[in-house]
Amino acid sequence: MIYAIIILGALGLIYGLGLAFASKKFHVEVDPKIEAIIEVLPSANCGACGYPGCAGYAEAIVMNDEELNKCAPGGAAVVGEIAKIMDKEATAADRKVAVIKCQSGGANNTFFRYEYQGVTTCKAAVIVNNGPNLCAYGCVFQNDCIAACKFDAISLDENGMRIVDKEKCTGCGACVKACPRNLIELASEKKRVHILCSSHDKGADSRKACGNKTACIGCGICVKKCPKDAIELQNNLAVLNYDLCIMCGICADACPTGAIIDPLKEARALRKAEAKKKADAAIAAKAAAEKGSAPEGE
């Protein structure tokens, strides 16, 4: 009995001392900046930065001079904080937000072929006879995207249409993966002109099927009008290349169905009118000045 106590105690003591010595000898300094950055990061561990968790990204910033602006959920505020810690210039990232490319008009306006009563997920709904709604490409209203969104950025409007809150959206892409009809795409926050239809049906069919009557009918007018050749017709559907788009809004004006939206239209018109007024005023002033000074010169 006494030997058991002594021997185990001695073993423990020896190992303890050995480890204490080793921990001194093999001590690793951890950069306090890493800890500070981990504190600042939102610890959602979403992986949008491409690193395994927030800690991984913090380490990459300190050790490998990684860009400061990769944290999508954190946004500009976090970038600023990290920049303060790292003593570096903050450069805001080109923030991406989700765009739902279907304006079906919501559950209340959509034409249904049958009443779907199955499991309430979009994935299940699209399997049953290709989905309940008439448009085989449209939203089926089972809210997979809302369930997938960790940031409460997708909500329903009064008609049951899904609305992305651009302020809350972090561009993590969870809804893009969740949507079984691939209706959601990530686009730069700055891009405002979108083609909000995903129907590859022939013009007449897609127009008939769309509850909102804003289907892309594949007429190709936008393709011809676009000054930058940013729109391409793929299987009866106009597809916008965001890299080329300059947001001139010509396509939105030309679209006969309203599938292309351009929220800047009014602002642009206002600006144009103002610019014209200014130019007119300038011309008038110049003319007046010339009139006033001309006699003296002669």
Place this chain on the structure above:
Amino acid sequence: MSFITQIFTLAVFAVFVNNFVLSKFLGLCPYIGVSKKIDSALGMGMAVIFVMTMASTFTWLIQQYLLIPYNLEYLQTIAFILTIASLVQLVEMVIQKTAPSLYKALGVFLPLITTNCAVLGVSILNIQEDYNFLGAILNGLFSGMGFTLVLVLMAGLRERLDKAEVPEAMKGMPIAFVIAGCMALAFLGFSGLNF
């Protein structure tokens, strides 16, 4: 049997016939957990080889010169676990200092070697099989090698599986378990070996 033949037999039996993972079913946690990449699998394997060899050495000495003389064999489990835990801590510190990337790759699995039944298993089997000192060390070494072998094989398979078209529901763990079963079946074939 000459000495070399003995060692060879010991090696073949420890690596193939009595493989810790696939025929004794010990150490399954790292076998599934660290077998996603060949690099980290190799690192983990090396750590296990080292710990197993060291653990075999120390536990054999403790058994022979501390526990048996004082009739304390009933303390075997706790004394061995204590030894292994300290060893793993030591290995962890050394790896963190000398190979930070390996330390990161191994992650939580390095401390898990502490409670890895394979390491305790090899220590206890050494005693049960009545190996002499050299035999115990070699058995630890070869058992670790066997572990590393299947771990790296598994990692290689899983790296390829990532690129293969696997049904959505079977992706990741499920297919890994199926493959683990297939590997165990394959290794069962070695049990017929006789020297």
